[in-house]
Amino acid sequence: MSITNSYLILYGGLALLIISTLLIFTFALLRKEFPYALREIPTFARLRRAIGLAIEDGSRVHFSIGRGGLIMPWSAAGFVGLATVRRVAELTSVSDRPSVVTSGDGALAALSQDTLKASYTAAVAPERYDALTGRVTGLTPFSYAAGAIPVMRDENVSTNVLVGNFGIEIALMADAAERQENFTVVASDNIPAQAVLYAAGSNPLIGEELYAVGAYVQAGAVHTASLRVQDILRWVLIIAMVVGALLRLVGIL
Amino acid sequence: MRTLSTILLAVIAIASGVVVLLGYFLPGVPLFVNLRVAFLNWAMILAAVAVFVGIANLFSVHTQKLRNRNEAAYSVILLIFLVGAFALGLFLGPTSPGMDFVFLSVQIPVETSLMALLAVSLLYATIRLLRWRANFMSITFIITALIIFLGTAPLPFLGPIPFFSDWLRPIIAQVPAAAGARGILLGVALGTLMTGLRILFGADRPYGGK
Numbered sequence: 001m002s003i004t005n006s007y008l009i010l011y012g013g014l015a016l017l018i019i020s021t022l023l024i025f026t027f028a029l030l031r032k033e034f035p036y037a038l039r040e041i042p043t044f045a046r047l048r049r050a051i052g053l054a055i056e057d058g059s060r061v062h063f064s065i066g067r068g069g070l071i072m073p074w075s076a077a078g079f080v081g082l083a084t085v086r087r088v089a090e091l092t093s094v095s096d097r098p099s100v101v102t103s104g105d106g107a108l109a110a111l112s113q114d115t116l117k118a119s120y121t122a123a124v125a126p127e128r129y130d131a132l133t134g135r136v137t138g139l140t141p142f143s144y145a146a147g148a149i150p151v152m153r154d155e156n157v158s159t160n161v162l163v164g165n166f167g168i169e170i171a172l173m174a175d176a177a178e179r180q181e182n183f184t185v186v187a188s189d190n191i192p193a194q195a196v197l198y199a200a201g202s203n204p205l206i207g208e209e210l211y212a213v214g215a216y217v218q219a220g221a222v223h224t225a226s227l228r229v230q231d232i233l234r235w236v237l238i239i240a241m242v243v244g245a246l247l248r249l250v251g252i253l
Numbered sequence: 254m255r256t257l258s259t260i261l262l263a264v265i266a267i268a269s270g271v272v273v274l275l276g277y278f279l280p281g282v283p284l285f286v287n288l289r290v291a292f293l294n295w296a297m298i299l300a301a302v303a304v305f306v307g308i309a310n311l312f313s314v315h316t317q318k319l320r321n322r323n324e325a326a327y328s329v330i331l332l333i334f335l336v337g338a339f340a341l342g343l344f345l346g347p348t349s350p351g352m353d354f355v356f357l358s359v360q361i362p363v364e365t366s367l368m369a370l371l372a373v374s375l376l377y378a379t380i381r382l383l384r385w386r387a388n389f390m391s392i393t394f395i396i397t398a399l400i401i402f403l404g405t406a407p408l409p410f411l412g413p414i415p416f417f418s419d420w421l422r423p424i425i426a427q428v429p430a431a432a433g434a435r436g437i438l439l440g441v442a443l444g445t446l447m448t449g450l451r452i453l454f455g456a457d458r459p460y461g462g463k
Contacts, residue, residue, distance in 0.1 A: 010280075014278045017274075017446075017450070019452055020447070024447075024450060024451075073445060076448035083457050083459075105307060106303035106306040106310065108308070109310050111459040115459050135314050136310045139307055139396040142364045143364075146367065147311075150327070169371070171375055172374060174378075178381075189441045196375060208440030210444065222451055223451070226451055233359050237439060237443075244315050
């Protein structure tokens with residue numbers, strides 16, 4: 001790659017970052033003047049209902065946030081899982097049984113404990129926090145799945161939210177959850193995992209729907225604003241690709 | 254006091270993120286570049302320590318489960334093997350033949366068995382898919398999976414099936430599947446960018462706080 005090209009990529013990236021930041025702030029501040037209607041995704045409507053039922057019958061919500069760690073490009077999926085935990089654990093804090101979070105990475109487990117603690121503190125129920133509800137179930141893909149399955153089976157779980165970085169081992173977890181007849185939302189940023197989830201999960205989120213979870217569970221104005229910017233950037237990319245292909249076709253590029 | 258520590262944590266996290274970004278985007282400024290390298294090295298060391306934290310967490314969860322007799326059996330087995338493998342690694346070294354034996358005779362066969370179980374589980378899931386969502390996309394999914402199977406796995410005595418293995422499978426894998434995967438990857442990249450920005454602003458604070 002030439003030096004000009006690498007500088008172009010570098011400053012292009014910087015420009016993308018600055019524009020995205022400005023747009024997110026603008027949309028977050030002007031959310032009342034320019035409200036954003038989220039398209040209907042049936043899985044989220046069912047999730048809201050399942051959370052309500054879990055609170056009503058005193059059962060547990062189980063979150064699994066994957067094994068993406070904190071310093072990898074695929075760690076973002078785990079952070080989406082944590083944002084979901086933050087919001088839903090606060091909503092379900094009045095349930096008889098506290099939510100439980102499983103992960104396949106020590107750092108994610110520590111953050112899940114912190115997130116649960118923050119949720120209960122925000123819900124004015126800090127005494128409900130139990131450090132052992134944020135757990136590591138295994139550090140390799142299949143040991144993680146094998147460790148999370150008994151949580152779904154034995155701990156009075158009625159709803160599973162499996163959102164994070166998973167490999168194909170997620171199919172075992174999704175299958176176990178379906179056998180328990182629990183309501184289960186499954187999402188991963190990994191393409192092979194998405195393929196198996198389409199078959200193994202009754203409520204899979206495909207593609208970048210994973211990154212919309214925060215906006216749909218009403219985790220905050222910034223989540224909705226960032227989803228809006230994500231949609232705008234997607235259209236910009238689509239147009240750029242089509243125009244690029246046309247220019248190439250006519251021999252300009 | 255708690256509010257103060259929350260603010261301080263957010264300031265440290267946001268400042269670290271900004272410094273790492275500046276180190277990446279301003280390669281001509283040695284201060285930011287050196288700070289970026291130092292911060293990333295610290296992050297890697299902390300990530301390694303986090304493995305230890307994870308094991309400690311696993312240990313404490315299963316020690317707690319020992320109190321409940323109905324759930325104790327699996328926890329006892331896990332704790333015995335956890336302590337045993339740890340002691341073996343500590344005294345013999347991680348590259349010793351003893352540790353190799355444990356990995357090759359226990360860890361790998363167990364994970365391979367789970368992989369085999371996954372194949373059966375997926376077959377069952379594919380059949381169940383038609384019960385959940387008997388629509389055009391599900392039927393397309395199943396037909397595509399069948400074509401890929403026929404094109405990939407040679408049949409006994411017959412070998413690779415002509416047309417499926419040399420024409421249809423490559424076309425599906427290289428045109429619609431590759432295009433779809435690239436589309437999803439672009440969406441994932443945009444989602445990753447937005448998630449990173451939310452954490453950089455402090456809108457999402459999974460560390461001690463909001």
